[in-house]
Amino acid sequence: MYRTLSWRNIPNARTLFAMVFMAGIGLIISIVALLYLSLHLISTKTNEIDEHRTALSVQGAIQTSVNRVSSLVLDNAVWDDAVREAYRPTLDPDWLYNTWGAGFKINNLYDGTFVLDEHFNVLWGSFQSRPFDEKNLDFFGKGLKALIDQHGRALAGEKNIYAGISQTRTGVAFVGIGLIRPMVGRLQIHDGTRRYLVITRHLNARILSDLGGTFQIDNLHFTPDKINERSMPLHSAAGELVGFLNWQARLPGAQAARAASSDIRQIVVLASALILLFILVSSVGLYKLARGESQARLVARTDWLSHLPNRRALIEALDRVRLRGDTDVKSVVFIDLDGFKDVNDIYGHSVGDDLIVAIAKTLNERVPPGGMLARMGGDEFAMTIGGDDAEAQATAFAVSVLDYLTTPVLLGERTIHIGASIGIASGTLTECNSSELFRRADIAMYHAKMSGKGRITHYDAELNSVRERKLAIENQIRDGLERDEFEVWYQPIIDARSQTMSSVEALVRWPRRPEGPLGPDTFIAIAETSGLIYKLKLGQFVLQRACEDLQPYGELKLSVNISPAQFRDPAFEEKVASVLESTRFPAHRLQLEVTESYVLENPERARMAIANLKALGTAVALDDFGTGYSSIGYLRRFNFDTIKIDKSLAGLVDHDEQAAALVSGTVRIANALGMAVVAEGVETEKQMKLLRLAGCDQLQGFWFSQPMPIESIRALRKVRRC
Secondary structure, three states, X not given: OOOOOOHHHOOOHHHHHHHHHHHHHHHHHHHHHHHHHHHHHXXXXXXXXHHHHHHHHHHHHHHHHHHHHHHHHHHHHEOHHHHHHHOOOOOOHHHHHHHHHOHHHHOOOOOXXXXXXXXXXXXXXXXXXXXXXXXXXXXXXXXXXXHHHHHHHHHHOOOOOEEEEEEOOOOEEEEEEEEOEOOOOOOOOOOOOOOEEEEEEEOOHHHHHHHHHHHOOOOOEEEOOOOOOOOEEEEOOOOOEEEEEEOOOOOHHHHHHHHHHHHHHHHHHHHHHHHHHHHHHHHHHHHHHHHHHHHHHHHHOEOOOOOOEEHHHHHHHHHHHHHOOOOOEEEEEEEEEEOHHHHHHHHOHHHHHHHHHHHHHHHHHHOOOOXXXXXXXXXXXXXXXXXXXXXXXXXXXXXXXHHHHOOOEEEOOEEEOOEEEEEEEEEEOOOOOHHHHHHHHHHHHHHHHHOOOOOEEEOOHHHHHHHHHHHHHHHHHHHHHHOOOOEEEEEEEEEOXXXXXXXXXXXXXXXXXXXXXXXXXXXXXXXXXXXXXXXXOHHHHHHXXXXXXXXXXXXXXXXXXXXXXXXXXXXXXXXXHHHHHHHOOOHHHEEEEEEHHHHHHOHHHHHHHHHHHHHHOOEEEEEEEOOOOOOHHHXXXXXXXXXXXXXXXXXXXXXOHHHHHHHHHHHHXXXXXXXXXXEOOOOOHHHHHHHHHOOOOEEOOOOOOOOEOHHHHHHHHHHOOO
């Protein structure tokens, strides 16, 4: 019977078999030669690698010893009892010796402890449990002096512990130095007095033996001179060469080569069988690879959490349509969940993942026929659909999604409130590619979010112009900060009883913008949403300039608005303290104003920040009270010093009885809580009189004065006889 697939019936099959056989023999010979050559090469490289590893281990051992001394200084210097004893007018030698000096005999963690004054002179010392009588630093060598010279300012500022190597009079030593300071809070010493703790640990055979055992280094020892190519130089913190570290090479490669010789022979015997097995396995493997590639392509285009197609799959689907020359209208619905970050922060990421899965399932059920839903990443989804009525179907889908997300989502026993901002863009793929279509939908979504969230926005060219103008202003703000185009103006705040100026509020202005002045309502909102207030320190600029301007004005107090971006900065309190210190502005004259929206969004961070700011001595005011939640509970919780009634409420007292009653009620609540009340937006004499009668402590508005440069404040104070 004729068998078409028989190898004997294939032309040149015998020749092919012979070639494969000869190739197999040649492969076996090549494998044998390669194995022995590789063994030699691996042996050599293993020795080199082990030598390099040992050198790194030696470096690590030295760094570990330096870090250990640094840790010892940290453990002993950052200690409330040490602060109490070290900053006494007269040191107690018995306490110092029993606490630090006796440590050499007890645990041998160090051999010398010394207390230095602010001029880095030795006030007290113990070396090897014996009193140390020298006052200068000659005993410690150049290394410690280099640490002090390089880090003296930082040491005095309580920032870090510094350690290194030094050639002392006794030998090579690991030395560390740090400021003696309390465990919590700042050092309450307001003059130049400082006490520093210095700890030394001299290099000896026992230390090297312990390091060698820990880091698996054979015969680690120290010599003053270089004895072979492996000798590693040891430098002090001053850069001087103090000696060399040496060790015994282990040559693991040669040992491994001898041990592997018998295994190599077995490998040679099995080489032929392995070649045949390899051919068989390769055939099976190629088959599995073909199947695996298909599965891998599916996985690469699927979101792991929601099991929806991902961004890549969605764009590739549109690109395939474009390549076919499809001229139908395509619509993209871009969905961004509002408040999803809060869900993660409050309930944890596992609940957030469950929420994504639940929303993805519901959204997928609402996709119109022919549409494709994908998770773009994070809390973003997108749906595409084509056809003559694509835009209408996309709009209907968006409305359905918005209706669904305006109601609470049930996750087990939890009820989660979340919303969405949705953008829709439509067009043919011949006039714009898929990336451009998604960009337009993203622009529309961004506009929906910036316009108040929980809404649907269709893309048009005007939206693109708005975004381009926003990006242009962002760049102009960045350049304006570098070119000093901004100024700080001040609006007086008037004492309601005496009608005199008691304070001013700092307000940023942009008068020197090359394209023309821009109102603060425009550029501050852009700076806030783009992060420039934090990243480029626009808020920090206002605080710094205002403190500098108002510093000479005696008792006149200063109010500065703090943006949410600044308030979110973990280092904000430190930056305020730095400004007060650099400008010498009294903390009790500064009041920082925060909005209630951010306080409620981030209550724990707000509570901690307000407590830290008040600890500096500054006052904290709640700005725009009456425009949001206005809860008595959080007024008590956050302990504000002042409430500023927003002009949208204070400006209605002369013709709205309900507004007047709300203002009076707010004043009574504030008085009960021990808070002052400032009414903003006073524009008429009648408003001023009514707000005074309501009990407001201070008034602010155009009735008294518009914002003005600092030069005009002096004249206005004289007119009002402040």
